[in-house]
Amino acid sequence: MNFKADRQTQEDLNLPGKFKNNSIYSLFNKVNSTGGERLLEQLFVQPLKDAAAINQRSNVFRYFHHHPLDFPFDSDTLRQMEDYLRSNAAGKWQESVVLIRKKWMQQLGMGKDFQPILENLRLSIAVLNKLPDLLLSISHAPLFGRLQEVRNILQLPGIQELLQYPAGKELSFSKAILFNNLLRVRFRDHMDVLLRFIYELDLYSTVGRVAAAENLNYAEALPAEAGMISIEECRHPLLKGAVANSLHLTGSNNVLFLTGANMAGKSTFMKSFGIAVYLAHAGFPVAAKQMRFSVMEGLYSSINVPDNLQSGYSHFYAEVRRVKDIATDVSEGKNMVVIFDELFKGTNVKDAYDATLSVTRAFAGYPNCFYIISTHIIEVTEALASVPNISFHYFPTIMEGTVPRYTYRLQKGVTTDRHGMRIIHNEGIIGIIRNGKHFEEGLLQDNRLT
Template structure:
């Protein structure tokens, strides 16, 4: 189960990886983000594909093509192959072109676009790849694509174009190949090309943002130099889950960076399970069956649910999933849980929630809170509950934010300081 809408992946994260040249490859890229691989092995295979692109970066670093030629090539190939664009063969075709120079020029321009697009794709990129570096399934697709392109005698055809010696014979040679192709063959080629570009785009994002690939280990959750990629000059934090911990309480004053840290570690976990690069220098984590992130929940006006009821239902969904699935692992984040109700109720039900979540030791739960009384009122729960805070200090009467993750509770309050700093106290008294 995935509940990750609050990460705003399509709006905020996808653009960090989107270097595609046209909308069909962009759709394939979006599919990589939308469809989580179903098993740990499938995640590892996707990682291996992206890594193979990086290993071939000397060939693929400047991957590009003319979008105009791409559109012309795709359109012409599909029209001829589908029968919507019927061309005569042999002598009859030659006579058609002889008596209709306009038709010959029209067809020739489309064939030339097709040849030049496919020839660059083949000779500059696909034919130069180290196929052995790719996992077997993707390697087979690469081989099939190269075989497909080999049908067109692209070297000789492109040479004729460049030497201004492209004749009716060259046109007919290409159109004859197209007319023999099946719909399945052409669809498979274009589908592969879009996914190829999507993986290339991911690899470029991994390289450009210096991301790393996660390693899965059910006994560890360690993220080194974690950061959120949208934060300029982001402060990096290292998080290491201690043995036995599974409920992590995060405190700290307003603006300290609690929500940013929770978004960063949630994004890291989610991208790791997609088999993509994560914003850290190293990451080892369990394989989680459920990823649920609740940050900045709002009232659900359509359903009539208040903010508090939305929080309750989100928590219920996670707990029910764990209760029904038994041995599954869950990674869940609840930012400022129960802030939608009064403090007495919030303290009471937060204690009940923390105690209840310790019953699922295979899962990991992050809860941020401003309920500072929890430090004294929370009953002893042993090693299962870990306290962390985002550091902040007061210097010369003003808050100084370090954005550093520390162990232990924070009792620092800066709400009044911020109230005075923005001038509200003066305005309200004047």
């Protein structure tokens, strides 16, 4: 099975989204071909759980990061070649008869099918003729047998005859029949291998190019037994000028309990961490200076849990169900990464305090998992202080007069910031209400609002 990241987690972290300009997928979707895009989607939605496989894929991306490839094909050409190879596939003699019939029909003025086939054949030959030089340019790429597989195909006698046909020379009808049979019948499966290889190069070179442009780096995957996640200068890959933060989690320090004011950076930090974990397991480059991690079995987040009117779930009950789903996997001994942003914010403060305390303590009893848990109920940190594997961090707020300033820098400890009412006053909310047309001063009993 692959690394698990359910739909809620993917939406929380804005991972998928072929047609969303601000998704993590769209960051890498700069490929040149539809085949490259199909391959990107396949690799992106299926993160891995094997350290060797992750590092192997990551090393390929790294190679093309540091050895940029000028991809020599355009999307239309490859699409036409793919359509040509996959249309009207038949046996050798049937294919020849069909081609001869189309030629006769065209000569009699009764059909126009032969000329497009001839053009697509020439186009396909031109694509194949670029492969030998392309192989030379990437001869040191860590493609683990793929290069040799392609070389072997290009050395086949029939393919050699095709490659040695003089460029620009008009194809005779007999040569067209011969080459058409070679590509669409005799070596049909080999053509699929070559197209797949071309699409792989499109993907690898594109991801490497994006990594170079966005200053991304490559994580090192470790066996599950290593039990650690270490990220230096992790940032959100879609935020220009984002402030980077570091964190180190181990089995004896596997719960990061986070506090801080609204807008101080908690949610962005947790999303940045979750995105890095997901991309690292997919072998893709991450927005961090350095990252080492033991492979995990999945990633859960609870950041933007919606209510469910159709099922009759309130926001709080939706949160409870979400926590239950996560607890089920954790209790089964699975190695999970879990992100909770403001646990139980859908209920009253007393219940939220009790629930946050109980759930955090319970999850902390599974040192094989890693957690980031945020809350605005800072009083709960006192009750959790005795749990040895919980570390407390916060994002500070600096008041400059009556205006808050946020550093977005993670610090050890627990926040003492209480600036909510100051922000409400800065926005003039109470004045707007009191200066309304039908406001009655005599009904206002609480003079603290003045």
